[in-house]
Amino acid sequence: MGKRKSLIKIKPKKYKDGEVVKVSFMVMHPMETGMRKDKETKKLVPAEYVNSVKFTYKGKVITTMNVWESLSTNPVFTTYMKIDGAGELKVTYTESTGEVSEKSIKIKPKG
Template identity: 60%
Template sequence: MATKSLVKIKPKTYKVGDVVEVSLMVMHPMETGLRKDKETGNLIPAHYINDVKFSFNGTPFTTIKSWESLSTNPVYTVSYKVSGEGEIKVAFTDTKGDANENGTKIKPKA
């Protein structure tokens, strides 16, 4: 099952050496495992993203372990110092083992 996600860079124009913000937004329920199903009264099992990896041209620069306390449709924003042209890839996995990957291209302006 593919999960909807988006990788964004802020600001839109940048040079080599600038620090930009890279955000990953995911459409994910992030179930805590404490909520009850209103109809059946059973607990809804926990289901959340537990592993996020940011990498640039194959070299990882940030890894995040997250827990169920993050909001539904979570956002992860980290900084990145632009070193040149390439591609940022973000891989994330949830507790059901659903692995996804998304990315965006880095094109610094001269």
């Protein structure tokens, strides 16, 4: 399987301390429901989906999500967060197979 590609985006790109910004987390994931049949082998493709996503900013959990298989392939999770000084934004996600991965970016407010 290896590691999946993931991305954290912040809008707007330049932000100040105390500003509320949009945060998007994307992950390249097939999100198999376990109900789809393989066209060649005629067998069910086993379920494999993102189970939970956690946003941690400066060591504090700001958002957690319980996810089920009804989300689209390559899911995007968008929400807002309040900038509160420089620090690290870490996104941890768990898959239904039990694999835990994480992605982080540095938050640097200007002005």
